[in-house]
Amino acid sequence: MSKKIDQDADAVSAHDLALHYGDTIVLKGIDLSLSRGRTLALLGPSGCGKTTLLRLVAGLLQPTRGTVRIAGQPVADARTGLFAPPERRNLGMVFQDYALWPHLTVGGNVSFPLEMRGVARAERAARTMRALRRVGLEAYVDRRPSDLSGGQQQRVAIARAIVAEPRLILFDEPLSNLDRELRENMVGELAGLIAELRLTAIYVTHDHAEALTLADEVAVMRAGEIAQLAAPDDLVARPASAEVADFLRLGGTARLSWRSGTWFLAGSDHAVAHEAAPSRGREAQVLLPLAAVALSGPSHKALPARVVRSQFRGDGHLATVVLAGSPDVELQLLSAARLRPGEQIGLSIDPGRIRWFGEESHSTQEKKVVTC
């Protein structure tokens, strides 16, 4: 790969990137690009192809079809057979288990990539200390990794990934081995570090909170494809499909059917919204976000529901409920009071907050709706 860097080019881009193992299609033709200084999260359930995509960018796998470019330079092209191995892609990598060498000191671990590049001893020492200073671990240079906490080990792994000042850092589920409390602390710390160091990064995770906290853009992946690629705020405000909304746990999703001037929960007599004139379609898939569902006082209009489970989450009790006669549709609401599993309650749904998928004509922004 040429050393020349195109300053205007995307830090990384993939075009029609596919990977097959025999008849098994793991990635189906991915297109993406990432600008310098930005972080892209690859988010999705186990087996959707996140790690495979990261490995294709890293040069640990060769694509069946398509191209990968780093800083504008092609590093893999299935058509021409071009393939640059990882050491020629100028990348840093941080893995799930940090992959620190236990027999080396912290300093020895961090300076290793420089040693591999043939950097002279004095310069190696100076750059190692600079990288350790950037992650706040200067004082730990002579310790063994085993003498550090999980969070500190992770910072050593980051120092090792940035020491050679790569153009791109790849993170493969770097927090998944930490316990929940440490993980929650580290997400914020890592987000701060990525921003401060102005890293260009691709970050693989199956944890939606982690992706939405850390990344500038999130690719929600499903079955070898990108279901939606958007900034975190856009994903939450405008999930592209019920699947994406379900994965991000944005509330309950349901099918509605249109009868006699009213949208009902499909297969039930629960009226959810009235619209003046649905222009097309008698079926709709919708998201009922937390903000759309509320406990209702006693009223003949309240929708009868049963509490399935309830969990305290800081700003109230997050309850999962099912409407009477529709056990397959789970809705969520936030209640100031604790609700007990099995408790019968009444709900109201604010139709103005319903997110209609599919047909744009069902968008609540465009349609006149009246509260049930």
Ligand SMILES: Nc1ncnc2c1ncn2[C@@H]1O[C@H](COP(=O)(O)OP(=O)(O)OP(=O)(O)O)[C@@H](O)[C@H]1O
């Ligand atoms: N060598 C292989 N041969 C055949 N199938 C494979 C091979 N390696 C991976 N796969 C399949 O490719 C799919 C995607 O795997 P990948 O590791 O990219 O998923 P992932 O989204 O990173 O999942 P996880 O979060 O569990 O790591 C999986 O169904 C996996 O079984």
